[in-house]
Amino acid sequence: MEVGITLNVDGRRRKLAIDPRTTLLDALRERLGITSPKKGCDHGQCGACTVLLDGRRANSCLALAIAYDGAEIVTAEGLATDGDLHPMQRAFIEHDGFQCGYCTPGQVVSAVGMLQEVEAGWPSHATVDVGAGDVSLGDEEIRERMSGNLCRCGAYANIVPAIRQATDARDPE
Amino acid sequence: MKPFRYERATDMAEAVATLAAEPGGAFLAGGTNLVDLMKVGVVEPDLLVDVRRLASATIEDLPDGALRVGAAVTNSDLAADRRIRSRYPVLSEALLSGASGQLRNVATVGGNLLQRTRCVYFYDTTTPCNKRQPGSGCSAIGGYTRYHAILGASASCIATHPSDMAVGLLALDATVLVLGPNGERSIPLSEFHRLPGDEPQRDTVLAHGELITAVDLPRLPFAERSRYYKVRDRASYAFALVSVAAALDLADGVVQDARIALGGVAHKPWRATLAEASLRGAPATEDSFLRAADEELARAEPLAGNAFKVPLLRNTLTKVLRQLVQGGAR
Numbered sequence A: 001m002e003v004g005i006t007l008n009v010d011g012r013r014r015k016l017a018i019d020p021r022t023t024l025l026d027a028l029r030e031r032l033g034i035t036s037p038k039k040g041c042d043h044g045q046c047g048a049c050t051v052l053l054d055g056r057r058a059n060s061c062l063a064l065a066i067a068y069d070g071a072e073i074v075t076a077e078g079l080a081t082d083g084d085l086h087p088m089q090r091a092f093i094e095h096d097g098f099q100c101g102y103c104t105p106g107q108v109v110s111a112v113g114m115l116q117e118v119e120a121g122w123p124s125h126a127t128v129d130v131g132a133g134d135v136s137l138g139d140e141e142i143r144e145r146m147s148g149n150l151c152r153c154g155a156y157a158n159i160v161p162a163i164r165q166a167t168d169a170r171d172p173e
Numbered sequence B: 001m002k003p004f005r006y007e008r009a010t011d012m013a014e015a016v017a018t019l020a021a022e023p024g025g026a027f028l029a030g031g032t033n034l035v036d037l038m039k040v041g042v043v044e045p046d047l048l049v050d051v052r053r054l055a056s057a058t059i060e061d062l063p064d065g066a067l068r069v070g071a072a073v074t075n076s077d078l079a080a081d082r083r084i085r086s087r088y089p090v091l092s093e094a095l096l097s098g099a100s101g102q103l104r105n106v107a108t109v110g111g112n113l114l115q116r117t118r119c120v121y122f123y124d125t126t127t128p129c130n131k132r133q134p135g136s137g138c139s140a141i142g143g144y145t146r147y148h149a150i151l152g153a154s155a156s157c158i159a160t161h162p163s164d165m166a167v168g169l170l171a172l173d174a175t176v177l178v179l180g181p182n183g184e185r186s187i188p189l190s191e192f193h194r195l196p197g198d199e200p201q202r203d204t205v206l207a208h209g210e211l212i213t214a215v216d217l218p219r220l221p222f223a224e225r226s227r228y229y230k231v232r233d234r235a236s237y238a239f240a241l242v243s244v245a246a247a248l249d250l251a252d253g254v255v256q257d258a259r260i261a262l263g264g265v266a267h268k269p270w271r272a273t274l275a276e277a278s279l280r281g282a283p284a285t286e287d288s289f290l291r292a293a294d295e296e297l298a299r300a301e302p303l304a305g306n307a308f309k310v311p312l313l314r315n316t317l318t319k320v321l322r323q324l325v326q327g328g329a330r
Helices: A024-031 A087-094 A104-119 A139-145 A156-170 B012-020 B034-039 B075-080 B082-087 B089-096 B109-113 B165-171 B273-279 B286-297 B309-326
Strands: A003-009 A012-018 A050-053 A056-059 A072-074 B005-008 B025-028 B047-050 B059-061 B067-070 B175-180 B183-188 B211-217 B226-232 B240-251 B254-263
Touching: A003 A024, A012 A024, A024 A050, A050 A104, A056 A104, A087 A104, A087 A156, A104 A139, A104 A156, A139 A156, B012 B025, B012 B047, B012 B175, B012 B211, B059 B082, B067 B082, B075 B082, B075 B089, B075 B109, B082 B089, B089 B165, B089 B226, B089 B240, B109 B165, B109 B211, B165 B226, B165 B240, B165 B254, B226 B309, B240 B309, B254 B273, B254 B286, B254 B309, B273 B286, B286 B309
Parallel strands: A003 A072, B005 B047, B025 B047
Antiparallel strands: A003 A012, A050 A056, A050 A072, B059 B067, B067 B211, B175 B183, B175 B211, B226 B240, B240 B254
16 A cells, blocks of 8 residues: 655655655655665665755665655755755765765765764764763764764775865864 | 554554554654564564654753653754763763664664664574564574673573663663553663563563653762763674663762663663672772672673673773773773
């Protein structure tokens, strides 16, 4: 039995009919043809399917689409504006932050969501004192906060500097 | 995945009534564990009642200085809350040591308490498992036991509870508020999760249809001096081999009171009551800490594959207590 839902994806309102078992990832890829979120493990362990879901990074493979009727979703494709790449996308290119590229859309979206979390003052496991007011984003913090995104090519050595560059570009201090 | 019906109630009472009438149904909140279990066929509900947008997602100050955490508060929001970070740092640290940023953004407090074990045999539907299929046997006993229990296990099940958050909450004397077909009740977290006994299929004392609505954290001023320490096989994003949540009340170098809970060692988050009793009134010294750890671990029943957890836990607990006395960085 199919159920009608609406998803707002990368600024476009999309109506579709789905089986209740359909994950958000499958709805995006198989039904709407939006293939930047990738299916890696399909169990929330690799992060290749990461999207911004109502403003926060999330694993689209573990979300049932039917539970997110009306949600705002941003994929890696939707980060670019008017053909200009998002600073995070440019930073990944400039630092060669990938090899095969399969995990890259998830990495980029996750990094964008992660920076918003830092700006909101959220601590992480790498934060020495969770009671402190300020959170600064050193390499240890970047690695910890990005641990939900795996890269089997092992491009981490370039991903961390890419994220640091995009961070510094936003926050000149 | 087996087909299911999906319903969204208009309020909590309707959600409870809807699920109570469907023995094969389940509540859905963040879904980060449930959807995964449905994909691998470990859980096959006929009906999902979605409570994610129904349950409270706020953290409320109560008049007596306690905090009431709504069941739909995400792990991220709870960990980042300023009140939690200053009054109960052990809870913020426990949350931040679990899962990934993506998962914490979706996973809820209520759902976290109801996580199923990560025992590999529970997940593998081709092997016997008393928790998944009562009476079929336990594949872990005599199998791969690196992640399994050293305390409170039974001949039916040696699985461990996977939550970090629940270990932090247990050290803080949290209470779980529940709405069921027969009304509301509150359950001390120490009585919420079960030991396996001969019914390992039951993780908690909840009856079918009972819904977690909130978790209360009592005022506990000395919890400002509290800490969560997790030992795992990877630096990040891995379940605990062992973990320790602890808070110390110190005066003049003497332990006035202590709260200690352990993770990764039992079918439920384990309150270290023997260690706490040993510490009360004792000088805050290495000798006292080692004695407290040894008194708790005297009841451990390790297996060949996880005997390393006994010295690991002894070292971890004493390290955490030492750090709490020093009050310094980790």
